[in-house]
Amino acid sequence: MENCIFCKIIAHEIPNYTVYKDDFALAFLDITPRAKGHTLVIPKVHALNLLELDDSHVKNLLLAVKKAQEKIDQVLHPDGYNIGWNHGDAGGQVVPHLHIHIMPRYNNDGGANMHAIVNNPGDESVEEVYKLFK
Ligand code: AMP
Numbered sequence: 001m002e003n004c005i006f007c008k009i010i011a012h013e014i015p016n017y018t019v020y021k022d023d024f025a026l027a028f029l030d031i032t033p034r035a036k037g038h039t040l041v042i043p044k045v046h047a048l049n050l051l052e053l054d055d056s057h058v059k060n061l062l063l064a065v066k067k068a069q070e071k072i073d074q075v076l077h078p079d080g081y082n083i084g085w086n087h088g089d090a091g092g093q094v095v096p097h098l099h100i101h102i103m104p105r106y107n108n109d110g111g112a113n114m115h116a117i118v119n120n121p122g123d124e125s126v127e128e129v130y131k132l133f134k
């Protein structure tokens with residue numbers, strides 16, 4: 001997609017520090033790392049987010065996440081990981097091309113876990129919310 005910075009990386013118009021690549025995805029070091037080895041995994045096709053990524057690409061993307069994680073594991077030997085993505089403005093997404101963050105974690109690195117992202121459970125009980133799904 002024109003003017004998409006990550007599509008430009010895919011097209012080799014912008015350089016990157018590649019960790020892993022295959023026919024469907026590219027994994028490269030985040031330019032502003034929040035941890036040693038902070039990596040982004042992106043599908044080669046443009047999609048704003050997972051909901052807009054064609055089903056046929058989802059399996060390949062997750063496989064690339066695993067391959068990239070294996071590589072990071074071999075090279076940096078972190079003690080753990082947080083892996084996920086920001087979706088939409090409320091989710092803190094800045095770059096409008098789906099990218100999965102692989103955040104290596106090291107013992108006593110001062111970081112937190114997924115639960116620290118937000119604490120806004122709302123007034124309805126879990127049961128009430130569940131009823132909305134029925
Ligand atoms: P977000 O959209 O908030 O999930 O995060 C976008 C991420 O892309 C940030 O962590 C940026 O540091 C990273 N980023 C932006 N431009 C580049 C680039 N040219 N190369 C590598 N990482 C980038």
Ligand code: ZN
Pocket residue numbers: 001004005006007008045046047096097
């Ligand atoms: Zn793109």
